[in-house]
Each structure stands twice: as C-alpha cells, then as structure tokens.
Amino acid sequence: MSQAIQFPLGADGLPTHWYNLLSDFTEPLPPPLHPGTGEPITPDLMEALLPPTLVEQEMTGEEMIEIPQEVRDVYALYRPTPLLRAVRLEKALQTPAHIYYKYEGVSPVGSHKPNTAIPQAYYNKMAGTQRLATETGAGQWGSALAFACSIFGLECTVYMVKISFEQKPYRKLLMETYGATIHASPSDRTEFGRKMLAEDPDSRGSLGIAISEALEDRATHPETTKYSLGSVLNHVCLHQTVIGQESIQQMEMAGEEPDIVIGCSGGGSNFAGMAFPFVRKKIKEQKNYRIIAVEPASCPSMTKGELRYDFGDTAQTTPLMMMHTLGHDFMPPSIHAGGLRYHGMSPMVSHCLKLGLIEATAVPQLKVFEAAVQFARSEGIVPAPESAHGIATAIDEAIRCREENTKKVIVFNLSGHGLFDLSAYDSYLNGRMQESGDDA
Amino acid sequence: MSQAIQFPLGADGLPTHWYNLLSDFTEPLPPPLHPGTGEPITPDLMEALLPPTLVEQEMTGEEMIEIPQEVRDVYALYRPTPLLRAVRLEKALQTPAHIYYKYEGVSPVGSHKPNTAIPQAYYNKMAGTQRLATETGAGQWGSALAFACSIFGLECTVYMVKISFEQKPYRKLLMETYGATIHASPSDRTEFGRKMLAEDPDSRGSLGIAISEALEDRATHPETTKYSLGSVLNHVCLHQTVIGQESIQQMEMAGEEPDIVIGCSGGGSNFAGMAFPFVRKKIKEQKNYRIIAVEPASCPSMTKGELRYDFGDTAQTTPLMMMHTLGHDFMPPSIHAGGLRYHGMSPMVSHCLKLGLIEATAVPQLKVFEAAVQFARSEGIVPAPESAHGIATAIDEAIRCREENTKKVIVFNLSGHGLFDLSAYDSYLNGRMQESGDDA
Numbered sequence: 056m057s058q059a060i061q062f063p064l065g066a067d068g069l070p071t072h073w074y075n076l077l078s079d080f081t082e083p084l085p086p087p088l089h090p091g092t093g094e095p096i097t098p099d100l101m102e103a104l105l106p107p108t109l110v111e112q113e114m115t116g117e118e119m120i121e122i123p124q125e126v127r128d129v130y131a132l133y134r135p136t137p138l139l140r141a142v143r144l145e146k147a148l149q150t151p152a153h154i155y156y157k158y159e160g161v162s163p164v165g166s167h168k169p170n171t172a173i174p175q176a177y178y179n180k181m182a183g184t185q186r187l188a189t190e191t192g193a194g195q196w197g198s199a200l201a202f203a204c205s206i207f208g209l210e211c212t213v214y215m216v217k218i219s220f221e222q223k224p225y226r227k228l229l230m231e232t233y234g235a236t237i238h239a240s241p242s243d244r245t246e247f248g249r250k251m252l253a254e255d256p257d258s259r260g261s262l263g264i265a266i267s268e269a270l271e272d273r274a275t276h277p278e279t280t281k282y283s284l285g286s287v288l289n290h291v292c293l294h295q296t297v298i299g300q301e302s303i304q305q306m307e308m309a310g311e312e313p314d315i316v317i318g319c320s321g322g323g324s325n326f327a328g329m330a331f332p333f334v335r336k337k338i339k340e341q342k343n344y345r346i347i348a349v350e351p352a353s354c355p356s357m358t359k360g361e362l363r364y365d366f367g368d369t370a371q372t373t374p375l376m377m378m379h380t381l382g383h384d385f386m387p388p389s390i391h392a393g394g395l396r397y398h399g400m401s402p403m404v405s406h407c408l409k410l411g412l413i414e415a416t417a418v419p420q421l422k423v424f425e426a427a428v429q430f431a432r433s434e435g436i437v438p439a440p441e442s443a444h445g446i447a448t449a450i451d452e453a454i455r456c457r458e459e460n461t462k463k464v465i466v467f468n469l470s471g472h473g474l475f476d477l478s479a480y481d482s483y484l485n486g487r488m489q490e491s492g493d494d495a
Numbered sequence: 496m497s498q499a500i501q502f503p504l505g506a507d508g509l510p511t512h513w514y515n516l517l518s519d520f521t522e523p524l525p526p527p528l529h530p531g532t533g534e535p536i537t538p539d540l541m542e543a544l545l546p547p548t549l550v551e552q553e554m555t556g557e558e559m560i561e562i563p564q565e566v567r568d569v570y571a572l573y574r575p576t577p578l579l580r581a582v583r584l585e586k587a588l589q590t591p592a593h594i595y596y597k598y599e600g601v602s603p604v605g606s607h608k609p610n611t612a613i614p615q616a617y618y619n620k621m622a623g624t625q626r627l628a629t630e631t632g633a634g635q636w637g638s639a640l641a642f643a644c645s646i647f648g649l650e651c652t653v654y655m656v657k658i659s660f661e662q663k664p665y666r667k668l669l670m671e672t673y674g675a676t677i678h679a680s681p682s683d684r685t686e687f688g689r690k691m692l693a694e695d696p697d698s699r700g701s702l703g704i705a706i707s708e709a710l711e712d713r714a715t716h717p718e719t720t721k722y723s724l725g726s727v728l729n730h731v732c733l734h735q736t737v738i739g740q741e742s743i744q745q746m747e748m749a750g751e752e753p754d755i756v757i758g759c760s761g762g763g764s765n766f767a768g769m770a771f772p773f774v775r776k777k778i779k780e781q782k783n784y785r786i787i788a789v790e791p792a793s794c795p796s797m798t799k800g801e802l803r804y805d806f807g808d809t810a811q812t813t814p815l816m817m818m819h820t821l822g823h824d825f826m827p828p829s830i831h832a833g834g835l836r837y838h839g840m841s842p843m844v845s846h847c848l849k850l851g852l853i854e855a856t857a858v859p860q861l862k863v864f865e866a867a868v869q870f871a872r873s874e875g876i877v878p879a880p881e882s883a884h885g886i887a888t889a890i891d892e893a894i895r896c897r898e899e900n901t902k903k904v905i906v907f908n909l910s911g912h913g914l915f916d917l918s919a920y921d922s923y924l925n926g927r928m929q930e931s932g933d934d935a
Binding site (some may be wrong): 059060061062063064065066073128130131132133135137139142143161163165202205206225228231232233234278388431432433434435436472474475477478480481484 | 499500501502503504505506524568569571572573575577579582583603605642645646663669671672673674768783868871872875877885912914915917918920921924935
C-alpha cells in the first residue's frame with residue numbers, strides 16, 4: 056500500500072474558469088421554449104427569475120468563463136478537493152482495475168452543491184437581490200444555498216420535499232443554523248402547495264412540486280426575491296465543471312488516463328461537473344473514454360424516459376426543456392437517495408446522451424447500499440446514497456475487469472458524504488430497506 | 496478578500512514523525528503510579544492493556560518517532576488538513592487581528608480523533624489483537640476507532656456515555672456502519688456498569704464510568720482484546736502532534752508567526768496535538784507564544800481542579816496519574832460538548848500548565864454556542880461544540896485586539912465539525928439551552 060493514494064493540488068490548482076460545453080456541441084442544444092408561444096425563451100423572460108449574469112451564463116456560447124475572485128475566495132474554503140485512489144477497495148475486490156475517486160464531501164455542507172451555490176449567491180448579491188427562494192430534495196442543495204447566502208448576506212427560503220424533511224431532520228437544522236427558513240413541501244405557503252395538499256393530504260412531495268412552490272414564492276415577491284435552482288440548468292452544470300477540471304489535473308499527477316468516468320445523476324449537475332471536462336477531451340482530443348451516468352432504477356429518466364420537451368416542474372410553470380423525462384407529473388417512489396428523485400434530466404446531459412458522448416445505467420437501491428457499505432468499510436468514507444450509485448457502477452466495472460483480467464482505470468465522483476443519511480444505513484444494515492418505497 | 500485564505504500542503508507536507516514533548520520537558524513528568532504499591536508503573540503491567548509499541552511510545556524519551564508508512568497511507572485519506580484564514584470572521588469582528596484555524600473536520604469521521612485511532616489500530620493489528628474495547632463521550636472517538644478498526648480488520652466494542660448515546664443517535668449509527676458494536680454506558684454488560692445502574696438507574700453516564708467498563712471488558716477477555724483510549728495518555732498526545740507540525744508549516748506559508756495558539760481541552764489530546772509543536776519552539780527557540788487551553792466552565796479541571804495523583808476512571812482501576820482533576824468521582828453536568836466532560840486532564844498538558852508553558856481558561860456553554868453560530872454564519876463551517884470553546888476564546892482575543900487596537904496573529908484548532916451536533920444548535924437557536932444541565 057505504499058503507492059500514492061492522494062493527489063493534492065495546491066492553491067494554484069483551483070480552476071480560474073468554468074468550462075462551457077455548449078461551445079463544443081457538434082449539434083446545438085435545442086433551446087428552452089415558452090409554454091404559451093412555443094417560441095424560444097428570451098433573456099428578458101428569464102431575468103424575472105435569475106440575475107442577468109446567470110441568464111447570460113445560461114445561454115452563452117463562450118467556451119471559458121472566468122470565475123470571480125470573490126467566488127474563488129469562498130471556493131478556497133474546501134477547493135481543490137481531494138482525488139484519491141481506492142487501494143483498499145481494489146484489494147477487497149481483487150481487481151486489476153485502478154479505482155480513483157474525486158471527493159466533494161469535504162465542503163462545509165458535505166457535497167458538491169456549494170460549487171454553484173456560491174456563484175449563484177454572489178451574482179444575486181451583486182444584482183441587489185435580497186432573498187433567494189429554492190427547493191431541495193435530500194437537503195444537500197438547500198444546505199449549500201443556505202451556506203452561500205449566509206456568507207454573502209442574503210435571506211434564503213427553502214421548500215424541502217416532505218419525505219426528506221421527515222427522513223433528514225438534521226438537514227433542516229443545518230439550514231437553520233445558517234439562518235435560512237425551511238418549509239416542508241407541499242406546504243400551505245403557496246397556492247400550488249395548498250392545491251397539492253387538497254388533492255393528497257399525505258403527499259410526500261417531489262422535487263417537481265417543490266420547484267413549483269419556490270417559483271410561486273418568487274413570482275409573488277418580485278421586488279425582493281429571485282429563484283435559485285441547484286441542478287438541471289446550463290449555468291449550474293457550468294459552475295460544477297471545477298470538479299472535472301481538477302480531476303483531470305489530478306489524474307495527470309497520478310500518471311494515469313481514465314478508461315471509465317462515472318457519476319450519479321439525478322438532475323445531472325454533479326455528473327455534468329465531473330463529466331463535461333472529460334467530454335471536452337473526447338470531442339477535441341478524440342479520447343475514447345466511457346462516461347457513465349448512473350441513476351436509480353426507481354427513477355430512470357435516462358434509461359426508461361423519453362427525450363422530449365417537458366416542464367421542469369409539476370405545476371407546468373417553467374419553460375419547456377428538451378430532456379429525458381418520465382413526465383412532469385411522475386411521482387418517484389420514496390427512496391433514500393432523495394437527491395435523485397427528479398422526473399427529468401439536465402438538457403445538456405440529455406443532449407450528451409443523445410449524441411452518444413455518454414452512456415446511462417440504472418441501479419436498484421439495495422445494490423446501491425451494498426456498495427456503499429463495502430466502500431465505507433474499505434475506504435473509510437461513508438458515502439451519500441446518491442453518490443453510492445456511482446460506487447455501485449464502479450464496483451461492477453472493477454469486477455468485470457477481474458473476470459476479463461483486464462486492467463482499466465476507473466474514476467468516479469464521490470459527490471458527498473452520508474453523515475446525514477445514517478438512518479438509511481441503519482435501515483439497510485438491519486434488513487428493513489426495500490428496493491423502493493418506505494422501509495419495513 | 497483577495498488575500499490567500501487557504502494554505503494547502505502537498506503530500507510531502509504530511510509529517511514523517513510524531514513529536515514527543517517528553518523529550519523536552521525541563522522538569523520530568525511525574526510517572527504513573529501503581530495504585531496498590533504506589534510504585535511507578537512498569538511496562539509489563541501496561542502491556543496487559545496496550546500492545547508493546549504503544550507502551551514504548553507512552554514512556555519513551557525519544558524526541559521524534561517515525562510514522563509507519565501504513566499509517567501515513569491512511570492519514571493520506573484526509574491529511575494534510577487545511578489551515579485557513581478566517582477573513583470573514585475578522586471582518587464581522589472588525590478586528591485588526593489575523594485569525595487562522597486548522598481544520599481537522601475533513602477527516603472521514605469529522606474530527607481529529609483518527610490521528611491516533613489509525614496508529615492504535617495499526618499497532619494492535621501488528622501485535623495480533625483481535626478486538627479493541629474503548630469508551631466514547633460525544634462519539635467522536637468511538638467513530639474514529641470504529642473507522643480505523645474497519646480499515647485494519649479489527650473488531651471494535653464501544654461503551655458510549657449514555658447522555659451522548661441519547662443526544663447523538665447518528666454517532667451510534669456511524670459506528671455501526673463501520674461494523675462496530677456499541678453499548679450505552681453505564682451498561683449491564685459489565686459488573687461495574689451494573690453497580691452504577693443499581694446505584695442510579697437513571698445515570699447519564701460519564702467518561703470515567705465508560706472507561707471503567709471498557710477496561711473491565713478488556714480484563715475479562717485477555718486473550719483476544721486490548722484497550723484503547725482516545726485522549727489523556729502520552730502516546731495519544733504524541734500521535735496528535737501531526738496537527739501542530741502541519742500548522743507550523745502552513746503559518747510559514749502564510750508568512751506569519753502566531754502570537755496566540757488556542758485549542759479546546761477535555762482529555763487534552765486535540766489541544767496537545769496543536770500546542771506541543773509550538774511548545775517545542777517555545778522551549779528550543781525561546782518563542783513567546785501565548786498557548787491557551789480552553790475548557791467548559793461546567794467541567795473546569797485546569798481552572799478549578801487540583802494538580803495531584805488521581806485515577807483516570809471512576810472505578811479506580813487505572814494507574815494513578817499526576818494531573819489536574821476534579822476528582823475521579825466528579826459527575827460533570829450534561830453539556831452538549833460531551834467530548835469535554837472528563838474529570839481529569841492529560842498529565843502532559845497538566846505538566847505544561849504547571850511549568851507555565853501554557854495557560855488555561857474556561858468558557859460557559861451559551862457563550863460557546865454564540866461563538867459557534869457567529870463562526871458558522873461568517874466562515875461557513877458549523878463547528879463541533881467542543882471545538883467552539885476554542886472559537887469563543889479566539890473571538891475574545893480578537894475583540895481585545897480591536898479594543899486595544901493591536902494586531903495579533905491568532906491560530907486555533909478547529910478539531911471537528913458539528914454535523915452530528917445540530918440538535919444542540921437547535922436548542923440554542925430556539926432558546927431552550929441552559930448554561931448546563933438538560934435543555935429546557
């Protein structure tokens with residue numbers, strides 16, 4: 056075990072720019088459409104929701120976008136993040152494969168989400184926004200935005216999917232510690248929330264519903280409030296590319312070129328952040344990486360959904376986006392990877408899949424937790440259930456290497472730790488967990 | 496905010512040796528005594544409890560002790576840890592002081608405890624130990640040993656102080672995820688535990704009682720089991736010196752020399768780890784650092800206790816140690832900083848205090864949480880209640896700098912994050928927290 060297992064970047068390893076894959080698509084990304092007119096959305100319409108700089112970043116064809124110093128100063132709290140080689144996992148699997156993982160769990164809220172929460176809060180502060188309204192699934196995004204708002208002095212209101220609100224009380228307390236206000240969604244704070252509760256008083260909620268409530272909150276407070284989204288959109292994927300850019304530098308330090316790049320995918324942002332800089336090398340340097348997006352078998356937008364224009368939310372208030380979708384009214388079963396319970400997929404990730412730049416696979420919940428526990432007990436880091444989807448696929452590929460006796464280099468994005476998800480581990484270890492739905 | 500705020504060390508910044516302050520004391524540390532004979536403890540007696548290498552490290556006068564490569568490979572999971580400048584806190588305090596903090600919360604269990612858990616598990620594995628028995632207060636030590644045992648393939652049994660067992664259910668789940676077995680202490684698993692329960696069925700437990708239970712477990716399974724302690728002892732302080740050694744390198748990167756070095760102190764190990772390499776420079780290079788150990792006002796072993804020989808546990812089964820103590824039968828009130836609820840203090844830290852190499856102060860709980868929330872909302876990291884004792888003192892010193900208009904350089908050890916302590920933050924933010932005892 057005396058080979059290097061960590062590849063630390065100095066402060067100068069922190070990227071100075073975000074990478075914009077929009078600039079490199081051989082076939083342009085279909086634009087978002089206005090649901091009424093069917094015409095492409097114009098910037099002025101989006102500026103009701105987002106500050107101008109984020110609208111520009113949503114639509115620009117510029118390849119590299121400079122990261123403001125004020126954002127880099129906050130990134131420096133936890134970035135560059137570690138890239139580690141999973142030598143003990145390799146040994147446990149008796150595989151000739153080399154397994155590397157990029158660990159985003161060292162951020163103050165334990166996930167990759169601050170990579171976009173920080174610039175979103177910063178640009179909103181610069182634009183004079185007083186308050187941000189958002190939704191959160193498992194609570195990772197809400198925690199990240201609450202953290203970023205506390206740093207830049209913005210108010211923060213979070214609509215948290217009710218099942219996660221109940222499963223992860225500590226996530227709520229973390230957001231409150233940062234000074235944010237949290238509502239379980241569906242809530243009685245919005246017309247749409249009340250409508251959902253009237254239809255189903257026991258509704259467990261969904262990201263689609265929570266997005267609708269956050270958008271309604273924004274629309275009813277136009278002077279003070281903007282909306283913020285933690286995944287799906289182009290500018291969110293853009294901000295996350297610091298992950299892949301650092302990983303490329305660190306794999307060079309390790310002296311290896313990956314054969315397989317893996318990330319879990321719910322709305323698509325942590326996957327995009329890891330994958331897009333590698334997709335860039337695929338396009339510009341003809342690399343033949345396999346890049347795999349991993350989703351839950353119970354919410355299979357890429358592997359079972361259709362690629363078509365659909366709404367991003369349940370109330371049909373967002374623009375229509377060309378994406379892999381299970382339908383905006385799809386109600387995902389209650390799995391523990393709450394961050395992956397979304398009916399759609401990032402348009403940019405969907406476009407990559409359509410163009411054959413990436414592939415997609417789905418993993419069932421019990422297999423995910425089997426992989427998570429094996430990883431925790433060999434590598435020592437307890438992964439978030441979302442991230443563990445990537446681990447399960449990395450383990451599958453490593454086992455295939457053993458069976459075919461081929462040495463492949465696998466790198467995956469460990470997007471967050473599972474310290475808020477221990478009740479799920481408890482359910483799994485004590486045999487109460489089902490493939491989907493409530494624990495027994 | 497464009498000055499550097501993080502000072503990352505490369506892989507070569509990970510120390511190759513632990514620093515042993517025993518080699519530099521101008522007056523020798525009084526030895527531990529056998530409670531029966533009153534004679535100094537001999538190594539053979541200690542080898543019933545600990546593997547030979549740890550007994551040697553407990554007593555050696557060697558100045559620098561090489562860290563085995565197998566231990567450094569596991570350290571590399573999270574070390575070197577970041578040293579950060581608290582620029583946003585400085586701004587919030589409007590202080591001319593420069594405030595730096597060493598952040599140990601990036602370890603897989605969120606605290607500094609793996610720094611000694613890893614070598615303790617390693618040396619036990621090398622010595623053929625099958626199982627380790629230990630105690631834990633807040634659960635940080637138990638989590639760290641469970642983590643280290645899972646990495647090196649040892650069984651782990653943890654006696655967890657009952658009040659923390661109840662306050663921090665996620666800590667128990669974390670240890671179980673690593674495969675450890677946890678018992679609330681006092682438990683019915685040991686004679687002493689049953690005795691305590693008979694005297695007080697509602698006992699909330701204490702570190703002293705839990706230590707006695709772990710020692711009894713070891714004594715009743717001599718063939719398979721050794722005992723492991725997460726603080727107090729010389730070899731534990733030794734292993735923690737990686738913290739201060741890295742901090743010295745990082746302060747050099749920052750181009751500043753500290754005036755004040757601060758750490759919280761319960762049993763003393765994270766304080767020792769931060770302080771002893773600076774104490775070394777005080778002794779050898781005549782530096783005039785102020786080095787401050789911060790303890791809870793409700794468990795004030797250094798500021799209100801006596802320096803005398805006392806037992807390390809409540810059942811009077813340990814050797815007698817020369818230390819600051821409130822008495823081995825002292826029952827600390829139930830504060831949220833469970834990791835600081837110990838009647839005694841590390842003999843080496845006590846000796847430093849006696850020799851005037853360090854000073855001590857005590858902070859009440861509400862002030863600790865006021866500092867913790869201010870830190871979380873300005874710097875973005877939610878601190879463990881234990882670590883927040885150091886923050887409270889750092890803030891006091893920074894405010895004094897503002898009042899006296901003097902620029903001092905302050906560095907403190909942020910020994911862990913508070914992601915398992917959010918119910919305590921909830922109590923504080925909602926006005927239910929008392930200075931000590933149960934929340935209202």
